[in-house]
Amino acid sequence: MTTRTEEAGPQGLASALVRAGALTPEWLPVCEAVPRELFVPDRIWPGISDGTRQNALVSRRDDPEAWRAAVYSDIPLTTQWDDGRHRGEGVGTTPTSSSSMPRMVFSMLADLGVRDGDRALEIGTGTGWNAALLARRLGDENAVSVEYDPEVARSATANLRRARRSPTVVIGDGRLGHADGAPYTRTIATCSVGEVPCGWIGQTAVGGAIVAPWGTAYGGEAIVRLTVGGDGTASGPFTRSSAFMRLRQQRAHRPPFEAYLKGGEWPADGERGSTRLPPADTGGWLAQFVIGLRVPGVFWRAERYEGGAYTLWLYATDTESWASADHVPGGSEFEVVQSGPRRLWDEVERAFRWWDGQGRPGFESFGLTVSEEGQSAWLGDPGRSWAL
The missing domain is CATH 3.30.160.690 (Bacterial toxin RNase RnlA/LsoA, N repeated domain)
Incomplete structure (x- = not known):
């Protein structure tokens, strides 16, 4: 069910997120200082709150009130279909870029556990909103964001400029991170992966955190929070259910029937x-x-x-x-x-x-360990893991 705020604006959205427990006191002033509308294009396809369905196109030019209501609702907004090939009025085949559901945005930022002085790497710039939030919290010089799609990166950079934020935006393969800016104490992905790239671990400082949506070929997905160890591994629990677009280089290619x-x-x-x-x-x-x-x-x-x-x-x-x-x-x-x-x-x-x-344990009972040798999952205890 779509969650709409009582006021179509930053304050109304912030109030709804606080009530939902997603927006913590640490991130409240950041949310209020970085309005979502500065990062949303004029043409959007609002989704429902669980991300499973897309609604019809909403145009700011044709219906500014509906556009603003969607922007300040706790829903995902598709901003690109089919890697930019879709330009029509209707729904495309596959959503490929979006403004994520605000509740998930701030829940993941809370999982990230940033502190003053941290340096953050983001994988997947998208509209630039998440990068702007990190830049506002940590300082522009401490936020780096990598985007694979040049057109998406250019739009995000324009959005950031309009919001008077200037984190480093890099056009490149997100799997590789951005070594020139390493080390980072916090790494966050706004696209899902089935394999956590070792480059993210190598560019994140020992004791640092990696937060990313993670899922298997079979289906289902959850946010994992990994802590980087001194032995080149990273391990940690899943924190909540999620549903994100896949990192482009890890998209599934299904054989025909x-x-x-x-x-x-x-x-x-x-x-x-x-x-x-x-x-x-x-x-x-x-x-x-x-x-x-x-x-x-x-x-x-x-x-x-x-x-x-x-x-x-x-x-x-x-x-x-x-x-x-x-x-x-x-x-x-x-x-x-x-x-x-x-x-x-x-x-x-x-x-x-x-x-x-096992009593049907939830997402939060499972965890993931990543090393150069591969990935392993565990239930409750990292010492009792199995290879994936």
């Missing part, structure tokens, strides 16, 4: 079976996140029918294995077909039942 049937027609060489676990139980955001932690290299899609029935398709990224599970509302047993060296539904079901047996 035809790559799995190897020239045959469904069910091809698949083996039929059944399960008592409703496939729908595995579809929640948290359930997807946990399954992704336990079942690497797998993604899914759903083929939906009338009456709420659907087929859950599971695919291994190497195209060697696939599975299908048919969900029928109210059913007690569900047909499963599996093919390939991995029995993907069996893996997904084991992961779900493991999580269920």
